[in-house]
Amino acid sequence: MNQDDQHLSDPAAVVPGVEPDVPAEGGRRRKRSRKLPGCLAALVALAILVGGLYFGVTKGVDLLRDQFADPEDYPGPGQGKVNFQVEEGDTLSEMGRNLKSAGVVASVQAFINAANGDPESSGIQVGYYKLKKEMAAADALDVLVDPQNILKNTVTVPEGLRVVDIVKVLAKNTDFTKGQYEKVLDQPGRLGLPGYAGGDPEGYLFPSTYDLPPDATARSIIVAMVDRWQQAADEAGLEEKAAAMGYTPHELMTVASLVESEAGRQEDRGKVAQVIYNRLTGDETNGLLQIDATVNFAADQSLGAVPTEADLQIDSPYNTYLNPGLPPGPIEAPGDAAIEAAANPTDGPWYYYVTVNLRTGETKFAETYDEFLTYKNELRDYCENESQGAC
Incomplete structure (x- = not known):
């Protein structure tokens, strides 16, 4: 056997430049990993590179086309009806996307282009607007930039109403019935x-003017009133002030409702609140508030009525002529000023007050019962001589 034959027949022989197959356990040989020939690998890499460049160039062309080509836009004037909402914090881009999603405009870019050409677009207000489907973007923008186009049903609930009276106001001025609110x-x-x-x-449906959106429901309206009450309570620091004064927040709301019923002028609210607190804790009145409005609440009659002797004997925890302390809860809905007065009463020694002029609302405050009687006589004189039957 020559040297060349030995290399061919001997498995252990090593041929220079060639890696031998080494048997694995069990006598089998491992399969060699196959590698692409160098020229083929280079071609594959080149194909990937060319494909990536093509995708990038194509995408860039598409972006440039979107940026500089005229965006799709409807000719208008549109059809049908769409109640479109602009929400707090919406950007022009978000409005454009929402408009396109609602079928109002053909493309987001058409709306953005229209908005960029109108300086008033930065002042679009939150709310609902009546639009159409397939509007020209500029026409849709014209509607949105005018706050007069905000859809709303305005309802005003005045201060000092009981829940039953608030329901009547809401039923009269909205599309929902008394039964739905109840x-x-x-x-x-x-x-x-x-x-x-x-x-x-009672006392927690805040009196205010409400702009009701088109999708309002009886529940959402009532909830909005409670939310508005919470805002007023937070601004007055109701819970913190109640804790500092030794009362519960509910008791302060009750005081606020009494202030609302008793004080006719803004300058008197803090003083009326102080009279209530003084009467609750002082020896002068044995804790009896003796407020007519609470008796009327118990009698289910107008809170401004003059109670009869029979009314004053009504067996009710709301009868503050018979029961010392505060009634169980508010008797009507107080506004901002009354809540503020209950939380921040005007410091003073008064136990009584008398409105001596029903036309102007002038009210005088007394520290003693004798002084109180003097003011009552002043009111009597006014009723006899000047009121022309108002008393």
Whole structure:
């Protein structure tokens, strides 16, 4: 056997430049990993590079086309009806996307282009707007930049109303019936009332002017009133002030409702609140508030009525002529000023007050019962001589 034959027959022989197959356990040989020939690998890499460049160039062309080509836009004037909402914090791009999604405009870019050409577009206000499907972007923008186009049903609930009276106002000025509001109020756990309200909405439906959106419901309106009350309570520091004064927030709301019923002028609210606190804790009155409005609440009659002798004997925890201390809860809905007065009463020694002029609302405050009688006589003179039957 020559040397060349030995290399061919001997498995252990090593041929220079060639890696031998080494048997694995069990006598089998491992398969060699196959590598692409160098020229083929280079061609594959080149193909990937060319493909990536093509995708990048194509995408860039598309972006440039979107940027500089005229975006798709409807000719208008549009059709049908769309109640479109602009929400707090919406950017022009978000408005454009929402408009396109609602079928109002053909493309986001058409709306953005229209907005960029109109300086008033930066002042678009939150709310609902009546638009159409397939509007020209500029026409849709014209509607949105004018706050007069905001869809709303404005309802004003005045201060000093009981829940039953608030329901009447809402039923008269909205599309919902008295029964629908009462059904909502029968589920107080879903209204957002504070725990200390005890599930009773009396005093917690805040009196204010409300702009109701087109999708308002009887429940959403009541909840909005409770939310507005919470805002007023937070601004007055109701819970903190109650704790500092030794009362519960519910008791302060009760005081606020009494202030609302008794004080006719802004300058008197803090003083009336102080009279209530003085009467609750002082020896002068044995804790009896003797407020007519609470008796009228118990009698289910107008809070401004003059109680009869029979009314004053009504057996009710709301009768503050018979029961010392505060009534169980608010008797009407107080506004911002009354809540503020209850939380921040005007310091003073008064136990009594008398409105001596019903035309101007002038009210005088007294520290003693004798002084109180003097002011009552002044009111009597006014009623006899100047009121022309107003008393």
